[in-house]
Amino acid sequence: MKIFARIRFYYSAFVISLVVSVMIVLLYLLPRHKAKILHYGNKAMLALMGARVDVVGKPDDRAQLYLINHQGIVDIITLEAILDKNLNWVAKKELFEVPWFGLLLKNAEMIAVDREDRRGLIKLMKDVKKSLDELHRPVAIFPEGTRAKGQNLLPFKEGAKFIAEKFGLVVQPVVVIGSKSVVNEHEKTSIGGDLKVIFLPSIDVSKAPKDWYEKLREDMQKSIDAQLASHNLSR
Numbered sequence: 001m002k003i004f005a006r007i008r009f010y011y012s013a014f015v016i017s018l019v020v021s022v023m024i025v026l027l028y029l030l031p032r033h034k035a036k037i038l039h040y041g042n043k044a045m046l047a048l049m050g051a052r053v054d055v056v057g058k059p060d061d062r063a064q065l066y067l068i069n070h071q072g073i074v075d076i077i078t079l080e081a082i083l084d085k086n087l088n089w090v091a092k093k094e095l096f097e098v099p100w101f102g103l104l105l106k107n108a109e110m111i112a113v114d115r116e117d118r119r120g121l122i123k124l125m126k127d128v129k130k131s132l133d134e135l136h137r138p139v140a141i142f143p144e145g146t147r148a149k150g151q152n153l154l155p156f157k158e159g160a161k162f163i164a165e166k167f168g169l170v171v172q173p174v175v176v177i178g179s180k181s182v183v184n185e186h187e188k189t190s191i192g193g194d195l196k197v198i199f200l201p202s203i204d205v206s207k208a209p210k211d212w213y214e215k216l217r218e219d220m221q222k223s224i225d226a227q228l229a230s231h232n233l234s235r
Contacts, residue, residue, distance in 0.1 A: 002189070005189035006188060006189060008190040008192065009183065009184070009188050009190040010188075011190075012182070012190045013183075015045055016045055016077075016183075017100065019041050019042075019044055019045045019048070020041075020101060021100065022041065023037055023038065023041040023104060024100070024104050024107055026041075028107060034107075034109070035084065035085070036084075038080050038086070038087075038108060039080060039081065039084045041080075042080035043081040045077050045081070046078065049182060049183075050192060051078075051182045051192070051193075051194065052194045052195070053078060053082060053194070053196070054195070054196045055196075055197050055199070056199070057199035057200060057201075058199055059083060059172070060199070062170045062202065063138055063170050063172035064132055064138050064169040064170050064171070065128075065139050065160070065163070065164055065169045065170070065171045065172070066079070066083075066087070066139070066141070066172050066173075066174055067141055067160055067171060067172070067173045067174065067220075068141070068142055068173075068174045068175075068176060069144065069148070069153060069174075069175055069220060069224070070142035070147050070148065071147055071148060071149075071176070071179050072147060072179050072180060072183055072185045073183065073185065074176075074179035074180075074182045075142075075176045075179050078179065078197060079174065082197060085138055086137045087137065087138060087139070088109075088111055088131040088135070088137040088140065089105075089111065089139075089141075090110075090111045090124065090128075090139060090141045091110055091111070091112060091113070092112070092113055092114075092115060093112045093113060093114045095112075109135075111124065111128070111131065111139070121159060121162065124159065124163065125163060125166060128163055128167070129167065141159075141160045143156040143157055143161075144156060145157040147186075149186060151224060151228060151234060152221065153221050153224070156217050160213075164205045164213075165205055168204075168205055169205050169206075170203070170205070171202060171203045171205055172200070172201075172202040172203075173216050173219065173220050174197065174199055174200070175197070175198040175200065175223045175224055175227075176195065177197075177198070177224070178193055178194060178195045181234075196227065198223050198227075
């Protein structure tokens with residue numbers, strides 16, 4: 001069983017690398033169609049990996065900032081495949097330097113953040129404002145800041161909260177379940193299975209109570225726990 005899971009992992013890695021390569025070329029040749037290229041490219045990845053997606057709840061068309069739990073690259077692939085919105089992902093600067101995948105981030109004009117630079121938050125704020133006001137691209141952030149290995153959410157970083165409050169954004173929390181079953185990058189395995197994406201009610205931060213960020217994290221954790229208890233689905 002473990003051998004099959006390892007073989008399936010390398011097949012999935014090949015699929016991701018192949019489709020990413022195609023998207024890089026298309027983004028270069030057809031820069032005006034970036035949103036469609038990313039949307040359909042990621043849909044193709046899921047289809048080739050045999051991963052179906054069950055969507056619970058409804059994406060809010062008003063949402064300017066999506067806050068998503070994070071376990072691996074499949075989280076990004078899944079949201080891009082579901083939301084045809086030309087999402088602007090916030091990613092650490094180091095990822096932009098990774099061969100192939102970094103080129104995709106650059107060509108797709110995603111937001112790079114330097115965690116070692118004290119001015120990183122100022123730059124991030126400017127990039128988010130430009131994305132929303134000029135490019136009309138909603139922003140997607142993993143508030144945990146890094147990939148989690150277990151069921152429990154890691155502590156949320158304050159950057160997403162600060163930005164949402166500074167600009168009075170409409171925030172929608174999103175829970176992704178099952179991404180590690182499709183591709184587990186830590187253990188280099190893939191056992192397949194379906195994904196579940198849960199869109200929780202959005203929050204208008206300009207009208208929200210002071211503890212909205214803490215409550216949002218609690219609601220996301222409750223949703224994760226409920227899926228494990230009721231459907232034996234781990235995130």
